[in-house]
Amino acid sequence: MITVENRGSYANVNGLKMYYEVHGQGRPLFLLPGAVSGVSTAFGSLIPLLAADRQVIALEFQGYGHTADIPERPLSYEQWADDVIALLQALDIKNADFFGYSTGAGVALQIAMRQPELVGKLILASCTFNSSGRHPQLSGLESLLTPEGLKGTPYETEYLSTAPQSEDWPKHLAKVTAFNKVIQDWPVDDIRNIKAPALIIAGDADIVQPEHVVELYRLLGGGSLGELSMPVSQLAILPGTMHTALTTKTDLLMAMIPGFLE
Template identity: 40%
Template sequence: MQHRSFIITLFLTIIGFNMKAQHQTNGGYAAVNGLQLYYEIHGSGSPLVLLHGGGSTIKSSFGRILPELAKAHQVIAVELQAHGHTLDIDRPLSFEQDADDVAALLQQLHIGKADFMGFSNGGTTCLQIGIRHPALVNKLVLLAAAYKRSGMPPGFFEGFENVTLAHMPAPLQAAYLEANPDPAGLQRMFERDVARMKGFKDISDAAIKTIQAPTLVINGDVEVILASQALELSRTLPHARLMILPADHGDYIGEAGAPDQSGKLVPLVTAVVLSFLQG
């Protein structure tokens, strides 16, 4: 019976994917930990927090799927330090600090528990929320989440040694400037994200094993996070399911910088995520 219910949910979500979502949007800025943190609220229902990837914005990471998610959830989408509408401040950029900022935002919004979905760097931040603020977490959805340096392809970290803003995907640059038309801010975000990735440190298996929330791990088979690491992460988390797709980085959510912009997997992945969150 549960299998039949899942198939029905999947079918209805896919065929309705292109229908216009009916939801209200509001948001603004919250003063958290010395930062003016930008957020948006879409739809109604159980809270779902969206955390974008590195060098990204709400729109560039989740613009394709957010309207569908907001049909079933109160979506709280955040732009983290130095990204999009949220300006940088003079403090280190870290996944731990991002996690603390999101927790402080939810406290201000009087949200005691939520689901969290993060893409790429946002997935790593979700892991830190699960570790540092477990009482806040209902379920986690991790899309291409890094947690060990060994989980990236050979040469990944060496590639940051001589990288410049010109190497940043043009759609992500455009998305930043749409949110904040300041080229100096774009350069600052780029430098911050590069420095963070160059200094990336493993999250220990012991820390991962403290996360008790049910978790869905999603990864492409040929993307920046190796599928083998997604498998390892799913086996290290106490309560995780795994979905490996024939896809590159962000193809399956319609991310603005994704190599495949056809987005054919997007309705399927959205349906699976909604089914997991509602299960």
């Protein structure tokens, strides 16, 4: 296990030079960011709080932030999951907890389905397992995934200041747009077979529909009557919270995450 704080390292995994940061000490908690996000925009306000009693390992996927793209390799949940699994192997970590946000939550779910022995506990924020779970108005938001639509946003600022080839911003957004158009339809039985306890989190004004969030909660062992048998997983809907603000709700998140992980 890594014990030295290291803010800015790279690991060679699957032909990728993957960027990751290590903060704090203790049991490892991997932070997996969302679409168009690097470490800072996805988890910047949470890392100091989570790292108080955990070893937080925050990473950036292919083409995101400090991690350079592989032009000929499409973006996919499955490939990102393979990359994260390879990173665990490179760091000699046999088992860890995972906090995935948005796209990163889907990656965490993929890891739990395919390599369950690697996963202790799951925190899945704004997670879908089927395209039908996305908000029907999401297409209006995705139309802003252009250099013009994101001009002046923290996402543009982060990419331009961290990417190895900042001029690739338009190409990166085009790949993200193509990734978002791929139909997501994961077998419910594969999800139901996951044994790791999960904390499922969503905003009440999220890009994921509330019904889908509850369905995922039930698939992961939630929904029993607590007085008779407490469910292995937990569910939280954050009030007054849209998708892009979810990981900034530090007071709400820190009121539930440490207890769940312990």
